[in-house]
Structures are given as C-alpha cells and as structure tokens.
Amino acid sequence: MFYMLKGDRGGQALLLLLSIAVVLIPVLNLVVPEGHALHVSTFTVTLLGKYLAFALLAVAVDLVWGYMGILSLGHGAFFALGGYAMGMYLMLQIGDRGVYGNPDLPDFMVFLNWEEVPWFWQGFDSFWFAMIMVALVPGLLAFVFGALAFRSRVTGVYLSIMTQALTYALMLAFFRNEMGFGGNNGLTDFKDILGFSLQSDSTRVALFIASAVALALGYLACRAIVVSRLGKVVVAIRDTEDRVRFIGYRVDHIKLAIFTFSAVLAGIAGALYVPQVGIINPGEFSPLRSIELVVWVAIGGRATLYGAVLGAFIVNYSKTYLTGAAPEVWLFALGALFVLVTLYLPNGLAGLSKKKEAAV
Amino acid sequence: MSALAKIRETFRRDQVFDFVNKQDYSRVDTSHGQILYVEDVSVSFDGFKAINELNFYIEVGELRCMIGPNGAGKTTMMDIITGKTRPDQGSVWFGQNINLLKMTEPEIAQAGVGRKFQKPTVFEHHDIFENLEMAMAGNKGVWSTFRARLSSEQHDRIASVMEIIGLSDCAKQRAGALSHGQKQWLEIGMLLMQNPKLLLVDEPVAGMTHQEMDKTGELLTSLAGEHSVVVVEHDMDFVRSIAKKVSVLHQGSILAEGSMDEVQNNQRVIEVYLGE
Ligand SMILES: Nc1ncnc2c1ncn2[C@@H]1O[C@H](COP(=O)(O)OP(=O)(O)OP(=O)(O)O)[C@@H](O)[C@H]1O
Ligand SMILES: [Mg+2]
Numbered sequence: 327m328f329y330m331l332k333g334d335r336g337g338q339a340l341l342l343l344l345s346i347a348v349v350l351i352p353v354l355n356l357v358v359p360e361g362h363a364l365h366v367s368t369f370t371v372t373l374l375g376k377y378l379a380f381a382l383l384a385v386a387v388d389l390v391w392g393y394m395g396i397l398s399l400g401h402g403a404f405f406a407l408g409g410y411a412m413g414m415y416l417m418l419q420i421g422d423r424g425v426y427g428n429p430d431l432p433d434f435m436v437f438l439n440w441e442e443v444p445w446f447w448q449g450f451d452s453f454w455f456a457m458i459m460v461a462l463v464p465g466l467l468a469f470v471f472g473a474l475a476f477r478s479r480v481t482g483v484y485l486s487i488m489t490q491a492l493t494y495a496l497m498l499a500f501f502r503n504e505m506g507f508g509g510n511n512g513l514t515d516f517k518d519i520l521g522f523s524l525q526s527d528s529t530r531v532a533l534f535i536a537s538a539v540a541l542a543l544g545y546l547a548c549r550a551i552v553v554s555r556l557g558k559v560v561v562a563i564r565d566t567e568d569r570v571r572f573i574g575y576r577v578d579h580i581k582l583a584i585f586t587f588s589a590v591l592a593g594i595a596g597a598l599y600v601p602q603v604g605i606i607n608p609g610e611f612s613p614l615r616s617i618e619l620v621v622w623v624a625i626g627g628r629a630t631l632y633g634a635v636l637g638a639f640i641v642n643y644s645k646t647y648l649t650g651a652a653p654e655v656w657l658f659a660l661g662a663l664f665v666l667v668t669l670y671l672p673n674g675l676a677g678l679s680k681k682k683e684a685a686v
Numbered sequence: 687m688s689a690l691a692k693i694r695e696t697f698r699r700d701q702v703f704d705f706v707n708k709q710d711y712s713r714v715d716t717s718h719g720q721i722l723y724v725e726d727v728s729v730s731f732d733g734f735k736a737i738n739e740l741n742f743y744i745e746v747g748e749l750r751c752m753i754g755p756n757g758a759g760k761t762t763m764m765d766i767i768t769g770k771t772r773p774d775q776g777s778v779w780f781g782q783n784i785n786l787l788k789m790t791e792p793e794i795a796q797a798g799v800g801r802k803f804q805k806p807t808v809f810e811h812h813d814i815f816e817n818l819e820m821a822m823a824g825n826k827g828v829w830s831t832f833r834a835r836l837s838s839e840q841h842d843r844i845a846s847v848m849e850i851i852g853l854s855d856c857a858k859q860r861a862g863a864l865s866h867g868q869k870q871w872l873e874i875g876m877l878l879m880q881n882p883k884l885l886l887v888d889e890p891v892a893g894m895t896h897q898e899m900d901k902t903g904e905l906l907t908s909l910a911g912e913h914s915v916v917v918v919e920h921d922m923d924f925v926r927s928i929a930k931k932v933s934v935l936h937q938g939s940i941l942a943e944g945s946m947d948e949v950q951n952n953q954r955v956i957e958v959y960l961g962e
Contacts, residue, residue: 551832554831554832554833554834555819555820555831555832555834556828556831556832556834558812558816558819558820559820559831561809561811561812562809562811562812562820565809565810565811566807566809566810568770568807569803569807569808569809570820571790571791571792571795572768572770572791572792572795572800572801572803573795573820573821573826573876573880574792574795574796574823574826574880575792575826575831576790576792576826576827576828577792579827579828580828580831583828
C-alpha cells in the first residue's frame with residue numbers, strides 16, 4: 327500500500343513519527359494531568375499543529391521548486407487564500423457573540439456600516455462549502471496564473487518575479503477595507519468550528535491531529551507523484567526542458583498540473599493554520615513570507631520532501647524560540663542560517679544523511 | 687440535400703469545434719512515396735539568412751546524408767522540421783496530410799518525428815533505463831504518465847534497445863556519468879524508443895572511436911527501410927560508408943544532391959569545400 331515510501335528513509339521516519347505523535351500527544355495533553363512532568367500543554371499542542379501546517383506548505387513548495395525547478399516566490403499567496411476561506415467560515419460561526427452583537431454581520435462589516443454580507447461571502451457559513459473553497463480558490467488562481475505563464479514559456483527568474491508580484495498584488499488588495507476581507511486586521515476573534523469551541527483543549531488536539539493527518543496524506547500524495555513516471559518527467563523538465571518536449575511531452579500541461587496541485591496543498595495548509603493561530607491577515611501575503619518558505623526548503627534540503635518538513639520545523643522552532651528571547655536578531659539569524667547552509671550544505675540538512683543515495 | 691441533412695452536416699460532432707476536430711497524427715499519409723516535404727523554406731536571424739529557399743524531399747525508408755560546411759544551416763533545418771524554429775516562409779509537410787508548421791514540438795514528436803541533437807542531450811540525473819522509459823512511445827498526457835506502469839513487453843523493449851545501443855550492463859548507471867560516445871548512443875536509443883517514422887540525427891559520431899563509428903553506421907543503415915533517416919555529419923569517411931544519397935547544404939540551400947561520388951566530383955561542391 328505504501329509503495330511510494332519504498333527507499334524513502336526520511337519519509338518512513340516522518341510517517342512513523344507522525345503516527346506516534348497522533349496517539350501520544352493527545353494522551354499527554356488530555357489524559358496526563360496538568361502539573362505532571364509528562365503533561366504537554368495545550369499551547370505546545372497548538373504550536374506543533376502550526377508547525378505541521380507549515381511543513382505541509384513546505385512540502386508543496388519543494389514539489390514545484392526542488393523537483394520541477396520552478397522557484398515560486400508566491401506560495402504564501404495560496405496558503406493565505408486557503409486561510410482566508412477557512413477564516414470566512416469561522417467568522418460566520420461567531421454569530422451574535424461579536425462585539426456589536428449583530429447575528430448576520432461580522433464585526434468589521436458592522437463597523438464599515440455595511441447592510442449585508444457581500445455576495446462572495448455567500449455559502450461560507452457552510453463548513454463543506456468553505457472546505458471546497460479552501461482547495462478551489464488557490465487551485466483556480468494557480469491554474470489561471472500557470473496557464474498564462476507556462477504557455478508563453480516564462481521561466482527562471484522572470485517567473486519567480488511574477489509569482490512575487492502576484493502575492494504582492496494580493497496583499498495590497500486584501501489590505502483594502504472595501505475588498506470585504508477585514509482589511510488591515512484581517513479575520514479574527516473566532517469562536518468555534520463545527521460547533522466545538524476553539525478554546526477547548528479537545529478542539530485544539532483535534533486540529534493537531536487533522537494537521538498531522540493532512541501532512542501525512544499530502545506527503546504520500548507528493549511521493550506518489552515523485553516515484554511515478556510523471557515524477558521522473560518532472561525532474562527531467564527541471565534539468566532539460568527542451569529535450570522533454572522533443573520526446574513528446576506537453577511540458578506546459580505537466581507544469582500546470584503540478585503547480586496547481588501544489589497550490590491546493592498550500593491552501594489546505596493555510597486552512598489548518600488559521601483556526602490554530604486564531605487570525606488571518608494580509609501580512610500572510612507579504613512577499614517576504616513567501617521568500618521565507620523557500621528558505622525553509624533550502625535549509626531542509628531540496629527535492630527530498632522530508633527535507634522540507636525538517637526545514638519547516640527547524641526554522642520555525644528557532645523562530646519561536648528567538649522571537650521570544652531576542653526578537654531583533656531573528657531575521658539576521660535566519661539570513662545567517664540560510665547563507666551557512668547554502669555554502670556548506672548545498673543539499674540542505676537532508677543532504678547530510680543522503681550522501682550515498684542517488685540524488686534526484 | 688434536405689434541410690435536416692444540411693443541419694446535420696453543419697453540426698457534425700467532429701466539425702463544430704475546431705479543437706474537437708484535431709488532426710489525426712497517428713496516420714501519416716505516405717501514399718506518394720515521400721515522408722517529408724520541405725518546400726521553399728526561408729528563415730533569417732537578425733537579417734542573416736540561415737535558410738534560404740530550401741527545398742528537398744525524403745522518401746519513405748530512405749537514408750539521406752546531409753553534409754555542408756559549418757554554419758550551412760543543417761541544424762537550423764532540423765529545428766524547423768521539429769518545431770523549434772518557425773520559418774519566415776515556406777511549407778513543411780510530414781507525409782501528405784500533416785502540416786508540421788502548425789504543430790508544437792511535442793505534437794511533432796508524437797506524430798513520429800524523432801530527433802537527436804548535435805550536442806548530446808540526455809537526462810543526466812536519471813539512469814539509462816529511466817531515460818529510455820521516459821522516451822517510450824505511448825500516451826504522454828499528464829494523467830496517463832502518472833498512472834503508467836511498465837508492462838513486461840515494454841520492459842523487454844527497453845532491454846532490447848539497451849542491447850542495441852550496447853548499454854545493457856549499466857541500466858542503473860546515471861546518464862550524466864556516461865562517456866560522450868555513450869551519451870550519443872543513449873540518445874539514439876531514446877529515439878528508437880519513440881518508434882518514430884522519421885529520424886533526424888545531428889552529428890551522431892562526434893566524439894566516437896572508429897569502432898563505435900562502425901557500429902553506429904550499421905545501426906543507422908539497419909534502421910533505414912522501416913524508418914526514414916536523415917543524418918547530418920561532418921565526417922566524410924562515415925558518410926561515405928553509409929550514404930546512398932547525399933545532399934550538400936550551403937548557405938541555407940541545397941547545392942547538390944546525388945550519390946557520394948557524384949557529389950564529390952561536383953564542381954560547385956569542390957569550390958565550396960576548397961574555398962573554406
Ligand atoms: N537562434 C539563432 N539565432 C541567431 N543565429 C542563429 C541561430 N541559430 C543558428 N544561427 C546561425 O545560423 C547559421 C546556421 O547555423 P546552423 O547551426 O544551422 O549550422 P550548421 O550547419 O548546423 O553548422 P555546424 O556544422 O557548425 O553544426 C549559423 O551562422 C548560425 O550562427
Ligand atoms: Mg549543426
């Protein structure tokens with residue numbers, strides 16, 4: 327059944343760790359009493375859940391960058407769109423518990439003196455509709471963007487710049503109050519999801535489990551692509567795009583399919599992130615955020631998938647730690663880490679263990 | 687015609703939408719004996735005419751050698767046939783029914799035109815087996831490629847091609863680690879896997895030893911007949927050893943055509959080659 331993990335030591339380890347965590351963490355949080363040495367706080371559970379969402383996002387970036395050679399500097403946009411779709415659902419669950427107590431309108435719309443929710447908010451009170459949008463909106467944007475870019479054979483640095491422009495434009499748009507997404511402040515003050523309070527420990531644990539399962543499934547799906555003949559062709563496109571055309575593959579179609587799939591994964595990651603951190607705002611669209619993602623993957627090691635997971639965890643753990651201890655040094659530390667890894671570990675941290683394995 | 691029949695005719699499923707009515711690339715019509723028609727083709731780069739009113743035809747099953755000094759336009763000619771370069775004028779037909787100038791590179795490849803590049807280009811990060819597997823003829827759509835599993839016949843086919851190109855012992859070796867000559871052969875092997883009707887082979891023996899050259903010559907001659915083959919080569923001994931019909935390209939057009947002896951005794955050809 328797990329043919330896709332054959333020969334993938336890192337992936338096997340990841341799946342094993344995830345399975346253990348999914349059983350152990352809930353027990354340590356919910357069963358082991360507070361104050362006990364083995365108790366895991368809800369804060370930690372949520373933090374881990376957030377890292378898992380980031381890891382899924384990193385895997386999505388690795389698929390297009392590490393394997394297909396497209397340096398997307400706009401994946402944060404797909405993540406944020408998935409997050410906003412989830413945020414809209416959560417906003418509409420607040421009902422009359424908002425500051426203004428309006429049962430039909432989210433607070434920021436009352437504040438803007440709007441009469442009713444705009445048309446594009448219709449349907450988001452349904453969880454399943456919102457979940458479809460989580461995948462559909464980033465997927466559709468990636469599809470349209472990719473169709474235009476890949477058909478006209480934009481590659482390399484130009485393509486990267488276009489992806490940056492894409493996320494930047496979205497950031498500016500989402501900052502505007504008239505857009506109807508809460509402007510500057512974004513969407514926040516969520517109360518519950520599917521009727522369960524977001525403050526309760528069990529909901530937090532459930533979100534953690536959902537993130538772990540999503541990462542596992544996303545990882546397996548990416549592996550399934552990578553080990554298939556399609557995956558080989560994807561790597562061939564990275565190495566010699568022209569040659570792939572001359573043996574009869576539609577390079578633009580393949581790029582489009584992989585890019586869109588990756589954007590959907592990023593959207594799902596965003597949807598898992600938002601209920602755990604409790605907010606989504608236009609800052610997620612900032613070009614710097616997207617560049618950060620690429621750094622996670624570079625540090626973890628490109629074209630391995632598990633390296634991306636590793637990078638996401640290490641960088642974000644350091645970030646959590648450093649922004650607590652010495653916030654002003656964080657960006658410098660990230661920069662230094664990136665430079666060191668690029669200079670001394672061109673294959674990232676994953677490269678340390680995979681010297682002998684035939685590099686893809 | 688009754689009104690109903692007229693309406694039916696207008697709304698025929700295969701004609702209403704152009705994109706439904708795709709060219710059928712699988713059947714190239716060669717009933718007139720020619721597989722490639724290159725007529726009146728010109729292309730210029732920044733005002734420099736690389737191909738100048740080029741005309742030639744390739745017969746079904748023919749092995750044609752093309753020679754010509756550096757910069758004569760041999761590679762550019764292949765670029766045009768395979769869709770990499772669009773000519774300014776002229777027409778290029780594959781058989782009588784397939785207009786190559788309207789097609790993209792992958793469509794042309796799927797229609798049955800295979801190409802070996804002057805600079806050997808293989809997928810360096812993949813092993814030999816994978817290189818051949820990817821090139822194998824078949825449905826190359828995204829989903830089919832994702833779902834593709836090797837059947838035992840396909841496995842045998844790859845094995846037999848590895849045999850033909852003399853690389854059976856190193857199926858798992860990365861293509862990037864091969865010698866120059868071996869890369870040439872691997873690329874020829876990838877051509878064979880595509881099972882093309884027309885093979886365009888650009889300088890196949892560059893970087894090969896004499897023995898390797900002989901084997902390549904044998905391979906190319908054995909392919910002719912079932913396939914049509916166009917070979918561009920500088921090495922005159924090699925050309926002499928395999929050629930039946932030779933075309934001399936000079937400044938973007940055909941200067942002479944005929945057997946090797948005829949061509950070598952042609953006054954204009956001698957001038958061009960001695961004048962270099
Ligand atoms: N893309 C291009 N842009 C500009 N000039 C080009 C381009 N491609 C080819 N040329 C020019 O067209 C001419 C023909 O080049 P081509 O590569 O077809 O020659 P060739 O006959 O294959 O030569 P060789 O034997 O050296 O391989 C050369 O002068 C070359 O510089
Ligand atoms: Mg050439």
